[in-house]
Amino acid sequence: MGSMGSGFEGQPDCWTRAAELAAQHRALLPRRGERVAVVGSGASYAMAQAYAALREAGGHGETDAFSASAFLYGREYDRIVALTRTGAAPVMLRLLGKVHGSVPSVVITAAPDAPDIADHTLRLDFTVEPSTTPATRFPTTVLALLRAHLGENLDDATDDAQEAIEESLPQALLGARQFTFLGTGWTYGLAEAAAQLMRDNAGTWAQAYQEPEYRPGPPSPDTVTWVFGTAPDRLTAAVQAAGGTLITSARDPLAELVRVQRVALAGAARAAV
Numbered sequence: 001m002g003s004m005g006s007g008f009e010g011q012p013d014c015w016t017r018a019a020e021l022a023a024q025h026r027a028l029l030p031r032r033g034e035r036v037a038v039v040g041s042g043a044s045y046a047m048a049q050a051y052a053a054l055r056e057a058g059g060h061g062e063t064d065a066f067s068a069s070a071f072l073y074g075r076e077y078d079r080i081v082a083l084t085r086t087g088a089a090p091v092m093l094r095l096l097g098k099v100h101g102s103v104p105s106v107v108i109t110a111a112p113d114a115p116d117i118a119d120h121t122l123r124l125d126f127t128v129e130p131s132t133t134p135a136t137r138f139p140t141t142v143l144a145l146l147r148a149h150l151g152e153n154l155d156d157a158t159d160d161a162q163e164a165i166e167e168s169l170p171q172a173l174l175g176a177r178q179f180t181f182l183g184t185g186w187t188y189g190l191a192e193a194a195a196q197l198m199r200d201n202a203g204t205w206a207q208a209y210q211e212p213e214y215r216p217g218p219p220s221p222d223t224v225t226w227v228f229g230t231a232p233d234r235l236t237a238a239v240q241a242a243g244g245t246l247i248t249s250a251r252d253p254l255a256e257l258v259r260v261q262r263v264a265l266a267g268a269a270r271a272a273v
Contacts, residue, residue, distance in 0.1 A: 008136040008261050009165055012158040014127055018145035019154050021122065028106050028120045029149045030055070030079050035062045039071055039095060040083035043139040043193050048083055050189030051146045057185060058150055065189075068092050073099075080105040080118075081146075085138045087114020087121070108145070110138040134201045134268070136261045139193060140254055147254075160255035165262070172245040173263050178223040179204060181260075182211040182235075187228035187253045194226065194260040202267025211235070216242045226260070228253040 022029070030036045036055070038048040045067045052065035066072065068082075068091045080103055084092045087109035096105055096117045105118040112125035124145070127137040140161075144154055179198050183191035191208035198206035211227060216238045223244040227235070231248045239246040249256050 008258060008265070011137055011140055011165070011258055012161045014124075014137050014141040015144035015154055015158050015161065017126055018124065018141045019148035021124070022145045022148035025122055026149065028122055029146070030061065030063075030081065033061050034078035035076070036079050036081060037064050037066060037071070037075070037077045038081045038083065039066045039068045039092070041068045041089060041091065043135055043196060044083035044085060044142070046189045046193035046196065047139050047143040047146075048081075048189070049192065050143055050186045051081075053186035053189065054147065054150060060150060068095055071095050077103050079103065082107045082118060083142050084108075084114075085110045085135055087111040087117065093117055108142050134197065134261075134265065136258075136265075140257060143254060157252035157254055160251035161258050164251065164255045164259040167259075169259075169262060169266065173224060173247070174266055176222055176224040176245065177204065178220065179206040180214065180216075180223070180225045181206065181208045181228070182214055182225065182231075183208070183228040183253070184211045190228050190253050190257050194228075194257060197260055197264040198267065201264040203271050204264075204267055216244070218242070220244060228256055 038052055040048040048065040052063040055061065055063040068089065080099060082092055082096060082105060084107060087107060099105060106120040106122060107118040108122045108124065110124050110127045112123055114121065124138060124141055127141045129135060129137055148154055181191035181194040188210055195206040195208040198204045216225065221243045224247060225239045225244055226247040231246060236246060
């Protein structure tokens with residue numbers, strides 16, 4: 001299929017293609033009413049958390065998200081969905097090897113040459129990025145595919161992502177030393193992915209919290225509190241009192257994660273100088 005665009009800029013096109021694949025391969029993905037386990041590592045695990053919350057909230061069926069190394073083998077599932085960018089992680093190979101023949105499984109991967117380690121393999125090879133760069137396209141595209149499979153229309157999300165790619169980043173984001181990402185429901189998985197992006201690529205202190213549980217710390221002007229969704233009044237007042245920067249957006253939360261990617265990559269570029 002080949003690559004779509006370059007770097008994170010190609011994500012809107014990737015999401016559109018993913019929505020098409022979701023319709024084409026509906027039979028491979030969880031059916032309504034099935035009890036499903038979704039597994040992944042790193043950013044893929046964060047996307048598994050987001051999908052599990054979305055699927056349950058939509059009434060599609062019980063859905064558990066696991067880090068690949070923490071899968072509970074004693075539970076019964078109708079289907080296992082494995083999210084793995086490389087398709088060759090040893091922990092995923094072991095997991096799928098153990099469940100083979102006992103529960104239907106599907107791997108979603110970016111690798112065009114990944115081994116067939118599940119009953120079915122869905123390849124998003126248009127999301128392939130150089131191994132020397134942070135993964136941006138695969139995590140968001142796999143969640144876009146799963147959201148489309150749940151019946152969501154992604155047109156607004158892709159438009160929002162294009163805006164997030166093209167707009168100028170405020171200096172408050174580029175100069176911040178600490179980031180706190182907040183989410184609720186399915187967007188908590190995005191908050192986890194965002195914090196990981198900042199820690200792993202920009203070397204910046206970053207943490208994720210469930211929004212209702214978060215309380216701002218001591219006053220600090222170089223901190224950013226970034227909400228995936230709308231911030232309640234009590235949070236807005238608390239962040240302002242602490243002297244930090246509050247970021248909210250009416251965009252689709254997945255598009256907002258693209259903006260976090262841009263901030264993380266800018267931080268990585270500064271650290272490399």
